[in-house]
Amino acid sequence: MQRTRSFGALFAVLLTVAACMPAEPEQGIARGEALYDTCVPCHGPQGQGNEALGAPLIAGLPQWYLENQLEKYENGWRGGHPMDTVGIRMRSMANALDLEGDRESVSEYVASMPVPAVPASLEVGDPQAGQQVYQTCIACHGPEAGGNEAVQSPPLVGQHDWYLLSQLHKFKRGWRGVNPNDTWGQTMRPNSMLLSDEDMEDVVAYIRSLDQTEE
């Protein structure tokens, strides 16, 4: 009788512990917020990015763009070039989102984050000359550099200038936008190849000048 009571008590304790265990949140912002803990060391608690680690601002980027990029990283379509140290780092982290719905959830959460203003860091580039260069970009990224989902072009305005410049260089060098599965990246690459180093600095300075929320 005593033994039966002991087993009963043990069972009740185990049941209580099981009931108190946090359940996996359903797909959505709550789950995305929990997953975002993995992103904080590089992208920061506000998603503001970190130049020292090459991590861009991601807060407030469109959900479709975030999902697309995570998919590209997971499949090695982006961050697959052996010289792209920063991209490789992100690819590894994207692979950690291994459950169904992880990618969508974290993208939804990041897209919902308020966009922090980021300071300019580059002292090079002529915005006026950049405006001319930017005419090529308007077709996809829009006149205000706000992006266009129809052609999978991300918004550029509000992004760190050092990041924009680094991505232009990566496209031109063939570190990004070369994988046959990265259709839209392959579209961007030829456009970057038309630009000289000076053109890149100018166009980034111009995009920077479009940002009215600058600190």
Added chain:
Amino acid sequence: MFERLAIQASSFAGDIDGLILLIAVLVGFWFIVAEGMFFWLIWRFRERPDQKSQYITGKEKHLKRWVTIPHALVLVCDVFIIIGAVRVWYDVKQHLPEPDTVIRVEGQQWAWVFQHPGPDNELDTGDDIWTTDDLYVEVDRTYHFRLSSRDVLHNFSVPAFRLKQDAVPGRTITGWFHATSTGTYDIQCAEICGIGHGVMAGRINIQDAETHASWMSENATTTAAQ
């Protein structure tokens, strides 16, 4: 014995397993003897009615023998372990056999980057093949690897080879291996290197000569251009 538990895919995997077995047997023997004696003494001198405990100083010769004799025997065992360990250390870490091929391995947060020489078998030439997380080697060839890190400490670990080597930022460390069986085996980072350490996994693809030559000819031109 270990071959049944974990495949041995390098020429020195058996030596390392043999050393681990030697240590396990000698240490295990003394562990069992010591525990057996310990519990026997507890039982032999258990509490009995009207028996007082004794105060033992340990100075008497017949008591000291219980320490000195096992101590001497353990030291003899240590000699065998040291001889075995030094021999394996020399063969695996100190002595580098002449390489058939030299490759470059770079660790970074959180992936492995490999530079293979192309068909010319020379590193840093136009036909080099770069890969991320996948290393391709030919079976029954001796490879030297030049190991470095792009950022923090990593450890290039190939369990099937029983190979582990730290990758230290600022240093290039040369090691070697000789793969003995074809197949795909894990490469892992065995040094905590940041939040993505757990996903820093790669693969070593050990191919027969024909498959490797075919892989090389397919990839030499495509990656050289990047």
